Amino acid sequence: MMGSFFSAFFDVLTSEAAYINALTFAVFLGFGATGEWVAERSGTLNISLEGMFLAGAFGAAIGMDQSGNEGVALLCGMGSALLVAIVQAQMSHRLVANQFVVGLTLNILVLGLASYLASELDPVTRKSSSTTIPLLSDIPLVGSALFDRSWLFYLIYPLVPFCWWLVYRTRWGLELRSAGENPQSADVSGIDVNKRRRQSIYIAGLTAGMGGTYLVLAAVGQFEDSIVGGRGFIALIAVIFGGWTLRGTVAGCLLFGAVLSFRLSLPALGYDVSGDLLASLPFVVTIAAMSIFAARVRPPRALAQPFVRGLN
């Protein structure tokens, strides 16, 4: 048993296809998680990330179906996800409806809407072709996984440093962090806490839209209503796993991406594992990771606490 575990582990580590699969999932998670990281630094927690992904994927599919242009599809995807983000932000950070409740309801609503509209409109898409980056893609093992991809994949490379810069190097980011750590102080210092929070959710919506577009155009190639299938929650948790640092979040995405890909990689390598148990592995690993790390990391102090002036 242990022996076969290690041989499987070794096979996965040395399989180029395994890296491709893992990075496909990791990048998909990464799009959502990066934006969600920004949003969580402002003290919000968006369960609706799942819905944003799905809206992004659906919007992109429709955009692709209508225009045939991947750029337009990306804009449509980001726009649709932004719409979900706007509802989430306005409901829970202008009105003060509970953000979990709003997020949950939005997930259900988006799922219903996407599957209803998909069955009515039936968007047709094709898979985005890859752009090979010379030299870099020749690196053994990981070269093609990292540098022989759809252009949508490459968006993650600038996105992550951009979000880091946004949060740590701009005034907007400073205000955002203060809203997540101590909204009362931020308020007294003249910062519109809820506005910053809403804006940060918009960022999450936009990046989740990119993730949804990537998923439907580059990873799967066809829209189905189960396309996200709970993986939005994993992206959300990658942020928590990463201890609310961007570095940790990226690490979390890579780890969870790898775990998610086992379901594809292991059978491809000839290992027979029950699909159901393997499918639950990322969730189990996530829970295990949280129970190990949750006690050690420090979340933004006002995470998931609504701000109303004078409360608290």
Place this chain on the structure above:
Amino acid sequence: MAGDLHHDLTSTTIVSQSEVGPAGPASGGRVAIRLDQITKRYGAVVACDQIDLELRCGRIHGVLGENGAGKSTLMKIMIGLVLPDSGTISIDGTRTRLLDPTAAAAHGIGMVHQHFSLVEPLRVWENVALGDSGRLRPAEVRARVGEISERYGLDVDPDAIVGNLPVGVRQRVEIIKCLRRDPSILIFDEPTSVLTPAESEKLFETLRHVVVNEGRAVALVSHKLDEILQATDEVTIMRQGRVVDHVKTDQTNASALAAAMVGRHVSLRSERVASSSHSTQPAVTETSTDDRPVALAVNGLRVRSHDGVLTLDDLSLHVRAGEIVGIAGVEGNGQRALADVLSSLTGLDAGEVLVGGRSVAAGVAGAMAAAGVGVIPEDRHDSGVVLEMTVAENLVLVDATRVAKSGVINRHQLRANAERLIAEFEISCSGPDAPLFSLSGGNQQRVVLARELSQQPSVLVAAQPTRGLDVGAIEYMTECLRRVAASGVGVLLISSELEEILDLAHRIVVISSGRIIGEMDRADADLGRIGLLLGGQAA
């Protein structure tokens, strides 16, 4: 000017306004900001009623008043957090509307807040930059922090994390944050509540420097008489939303200010304290309690907070039955942790708590309360009451089984219990079913007191029991604590107001950095000695 005239006719001031009024030649510097007939209502409540106020360059202007007198609203109007209903504000002679804090900042008004303006996990320079506009230039901000701290002697490392700094240093950061924008008008809101006497001295020096050398106008908001007398040039006294008096500081004295502030003559605590420390008779005329049994003993308490800071460091003390032991100390030196331990809210890393000689497990839900430790918490909203529940329910929080039979609450008993306590403790509310949040702060405090005493505790811990209360409520609370002690309960009084401790305690211990650094009987105590101890010096 009609307003001024009106004021002159109606107010019974010691020094009428016209003597120090705007036209008076003796009043010194140019008018920096002038508030004219400012009124702010909240529903039926008038928080500010036709207030006139002038701050002059080069002067420190005290604003004195009790809690709820309208000082805070007035200051919030000045920094743009609150919009007045009527009245005008002129800055440098020009009428201005201050719509938000940014606008006020742009007009050169800055405020040093009492609480809530620093973000602990951020660095000093980041905090200082917070609330500005334009591009973020870290190097510039750091340099500016260094420059300001040098000029005013406010020593601070710009790259330190604010959360790691002691309270006194945090206030420096707060002041730097304010001065960075080079404000012409500075407002200090209760600045000394977190400082040792020595730190307060230092603060007033800085203030003086800012005023005399740089010609800024300063408003010092306070409810402490001695502070106003010590630091200000002139003082405006507010009561119930109105300006009741306006005098030059050197032409008044503590009792006149107190009378104006409260609206009747009060025997000042400081007077009581002063007279008692001059006479040989202690403030409390009870016989020695040394032979009474020990009600509460804590031995070698050690508590580490979540971020690894030692909040209690080998702290030991005891309280005898019938004795009031006062814990004096600057805020943030472990008082909270001690109260938390005695409220079962924190476990111990080392040490033990003995109530009536029996060891009580720390941190176990309800254990302290069950062992007979009553607590009036420092922040009743944090661990004293449930705002959303009714008065009757709040009166039985600790032991609901008292009014229940086989697990079902008997509504009649619940009500009867509440009615009895409401009458006994004169709690003003619409009835037992009033939600607690509908009560005023003083009455919420009485609910806590009534509940804790109805449990017939053997020990009562009172943490900052009079904070935020008006004079009447303070008198009630003080009297109550005396009575409780007289009935044989051991009272542990935790307070950052030295006078309160000198007034009430039989025995005084001084806390600093989580340990007891001095102990004395009331008869041997004087402000000077405690003051030295508070500063961390052995005496």
Place this chain on the structure above:
Amino acid sequence: MTAGFDSTDIDHAAVSTPDMSEVPPHTVGPLHESPEVRSQRMKLLSETAVLYVVCICAALVLSAIIVELTGGDSGAVFNALLDGSLRGPGRIGTTIGVATPLLVVALGSIISNRAGLVNIGQEGQLFIGSAFAAYVGARLGGPGPWVVFVLLVASVVGGALWAGIAAALKYRRNVPEVLTTLLLVTIAAQLAGYGLKVQWLLLAPAEGRSNRQQISKQLADDTRIPRVTWFGNEFPISAIVAIALAAIVGYALARMVWGFRLRMLGHNQRTAHRAGVSAARYGSGALMLSGAFAGLAGGLMLAGGDFGNYTLVPGFPSEIGWTGLLVALVARQRCSAAVLVAFVFACLRTGSGFLASTGVERRITDVVQGLLVLALLIPPAWMFLRQRRRAMASSEDRT
């Protein structure tokens, strides 16, 4: 606080600390209700009512627009929904059958919400509950009623255990229950799916099913919950049990010391701890009880006959868990209101079965439901904010 975050009330009034303290002493407290105050309150009430009506109408109109835009006929859809839920012969019985588990799930969420916990994993707890019930139902022999009883107990245990994982992680490892309950939903579905693949767990014996079908053994006739017929509407008697449970839970939360302590915990954990209410004990109790209710709902679904024809299949919970949670939210965490809301939501669901005739995809009811819930979140949140601003105003002057 080391990690995680304080989970707030799942009810919109997460921020329900109407802290109006420190009213300046010179005010007459807001206690003696003057005619002015009363008329103000009446105004507030009528405004709330209007707001609710407006929001619900907006949600319905929006749904109609979506239907029309995709080429459907919204009038026909509306009629089909009514036919399917209420007007058709015997349809009310079907609706009651669907409303039953919804109500039971909702009662569970009300309990955990009272303790200030955000359990959003009912869907998974329900699945595990029904899986436990199916396991017991397929194996246990003996008199029918006894089997029904034991399988329901098993479903309760299953749901409680599944929620217990989240409780243990919350109180031992500080992992927020919002996330664990959520993740456990997916894991539950996959575990049950696995169970339905192997015969030593749930898969029915080879005879009586096609080869690769994942299905559990059908419950025997005498191990099903009896059904009654009233005025041509047939439904399982568990509906009556559910109503009784609503009454019991309502009573326990409002009148018993246990409910009192749970409320204390939900509103102010520190005050509760000082007063002897251990968050770990009462909180995990409430979370597990909440899971137990969801599990029971699963058992009732399996043995009640309105779902899956007395068998367990993948996807068996069919979003009853999620919807039940929404029922509790819309009912604003009140047991009596939950009865009504559960029925309304059940109507949407049974009505959707009749949509095929209109040519409109049945998922539209999910859209209607989602929009309705969002719409119903707005009025209380808006009223709260207004009340809050007022309270703020009167406490503005605290120093």
